[in-house]
Amino acid sequence: MAKLTFLGAAGCVTGSKYLLEAGGKRLLVDCGLFQGTSELKDRNWKPLPIDPKTIDYAVLTHAHLDHTGWLPVLVRDGYRGPIFANPATIELTEILLKDSAHLQEEETKQAWKKKYSRHEEPRSLYTPEDVDPVLQQLKTMPRSGGFDISPEFHVASFDAGHILGSSSLELTINEGGKKIVVVFSGDIGRYGQPILKEPTTPPSSADVLICESTYGDREHQDGNPEELLAQIVNRVVKRGGSIVIPAFAIGRTQTFMYYLRQLEDQQRIPRVPVYVDSPMALSATDLYMKHKEDHDLEFAREEGSDGKGDPLSVHEFHLTRSAEESKAINKVKTPCIIISASGMVSGGRVLHHLALRLPDAKNAVILAGFQAEGTRGRALQEGAKTLNLFGQAVPVCAEIVEMGQFSAHAGKSELLRWLSGFPATPKQTYLTHGEPTAAQALQGAIQEKFRWEAAWARYLDTVPLGT
Numbered sequence: 514m515a516k517l518t519f520l521g522a523a524g525c526v527t528g529s530k531y532l533l534e535a536g537g538k539r540l541l542v543d544c545g546l547f548q549g550t551s552e553l554k555d556r557n558w559k560p561l562p563i564d565p566k567t568i569d570y571a572v573l574t575h576a577h578l579d580h581t582g583w584l585p586v587l588v589r590d591g592y593r594g595p596i597f598a599n600p601a602t603i604e605l606t607e608i609l610l611k612d613s614a615h616l617q618e619e620e621t622k623q624a625w626k627k628k629y630s631r632h633e634e635p636r637s638l639y640t641p642e643d644v645d646p647v648l649q650q651l652k653t654m655p656r657s658g659g660f661d662i663s664p665e666f667h668v669a670s671f672d673a674g675h676i677l678g679s680s681s682l683e684l685t686i687n688e689g690g691k692k693i694v695v696v697f698s699g700d701i702g703r704y705g706q707p708i709l710k711e712p713t714t715p716p717s718s719a720d721v722l723i724c725e726s727t728y729g730d731r732e733h734q735d736g737n738p739e740e741l742l743a744q745i746v747n748r749v750v751k752r753g754g755s756i757v758i759p760a761f762a763i764g765r766t767q768t769f770m771y772y773l774r775q776l777e778d779q780q781r782i783p784r785v786p787v788y789v790d791s792p793m794a795l796s797a798t799d800l801y802m803k804h805k806e807d808h809d810l811e812f813a814r815e816e817g818s819d820g821k822g823d824p825l826s827v828h829e830f831h832l833t834r835s836a837e838e839s840k841a842i843n844k845v846k847t848p849c850i851i852i853s854a855s856g857m858v859s860g861g862r863v864l865h866h867l868a869l870r871l872p873d874a875k876n877a878v879i880l881a882g883f884q885a886e887g888t889r890g891r892a893l894q895e896g897a898k899t900l901n902l903f904g905q906a907v908p909v910c911a912e913i914v915e916m917g918q919f920s921a922h923a924g925k926s927e928l929l930r931w932l933s934g935f936p937a938t939p940k941q942t943y944l945t946h947g948e949p950t951a952a953q954a955l956q957g958a959i960q961e962k963f964r965w966e967a968a969w970a971r972y973l974d975t976v977p978l979g980t
């Protein structure tokens with residue numbers, strides 16, 4: 514009988530990994546890293562309860578590290594099968610994994626040097642050498658429509674509107690002539706946002722639904738994002754401060770860039786330098802031009818006679834790649850905007866930017882993404898007076914601004930809107946990718962709105978499918 518095991522994103526928002534077993538074959542959906550509390554991070558170091566050599570196929574919903582960041586360990590531990598993903602996801606996964614390995618190395622070196630790790634002998638979970646074999650195993654599948662992974666598994670992809678390439682997957686399991694349709698929501702994005710297309714609910718009658726619940730207990734703040742951004746930029750620049758935005762170079766960064774560019778062109782904000790600081794810094798414009806199927810932007814490379822330019826690039830735009838270039842930003846004393854990973858301040862170069870800029874009340878930090886339990890981002894969100902950076906308690910004097918309007922995740926009512934697209938009630942629904950309060954709140958809302966029973970996924974639980 515077909516079954517499903519929750520190997521991650523059960524009771525938390527990270528570590529997405531789902532194992533489907535049918536007809537003697539094993540398919541892994543997503544292979545994410547656990548992030549947040551030390552208890553969660555410790556799971557990254559433990560082997561899977563099943564031998565990776567016995568997994569036959571893998572497929573990805575999107576490139577974020579909490580869905581792909583454990584692939585180097587899976588492959589190092591013996592997984593040799595294909596990893597299917599659409600072209601944009603493959604390209605982004607390559608960028609993200611290399612970035613992740615590189616940053617882990619930088620951090621491990623720092624931790625040895627400055628002796629601030631909780632481990633006696635700090636080491637990286639993986640290195641750039643572990644990433645290369647993963648890239649060899651990535652195999653292209655179509656952006657939309659159906660695709661046969663094997664005789665047992667057929668997959669169809671639907672735009673999830675979350676990041677470039679993000680999909681909801683409808684998997685049809687064929688076991689001895691019996692078909693079971695399992696829908697994985699992936700991460701669901703926002704309706705009515707610029708750049709990305711709208712989330713699309715798979716139009717099938719799902720037998721089993723695995724649905725994310727990140728913001729299952731919350732709506733995003735109201736308010737026009739453009740206006741709010743203009744206010745904060747003007748406020749901070751006027752007092753001579755700078756803004757740090759923890760975010761990865763691709764994704765939300767482009768939403769910020771898009772609004773900043775518009776505000777500059779409308780002369781609603783002054784032109785200030787914007788630094789996108791990442792070892793993998795690259796022109797996001799190239800990526801968006803290559804994957805036109807994912808968004809509805811129109812590009813003009815150079816400022817044209819119509820006055821339009823590249824909508825994803827502000828006038829004073831700097832990409833910084835090397836560690837030296839990154840450190841050089843510390844010398845910038847005039848107002849600027851620095852966008853740097855990681856989005857939850859759990860690591861990466863944003864740490865040194867914050868160490869320098871947090872103690873000064875002139876500066877501001879914009880938190881736009883989900884901040885998981887146990888991360889420094891969550892501590893800032895909850896009003897921490899100091900932040901532990903490089904083994905030191907750094908005072909938090911800068912203004913901390915939460916801007917949920919820029920979130921890449923559906924809020925509660927958007928999740929319900931996505932769910933309302935199903936033509937019939939799934940026989941089994943499991944809520945994943947949410948902290949317990951969020952999953953519980955969404956469970957209640959689904960019951961109330963649709964009279965439909967949903968259960969929360971439990972870590973390492975196995976459930977029979979199509980019963």
Ligand SMILES: [Zn+2]
Pocket residue numbers: 575577675700
């Ligand atoms: Zn995501």
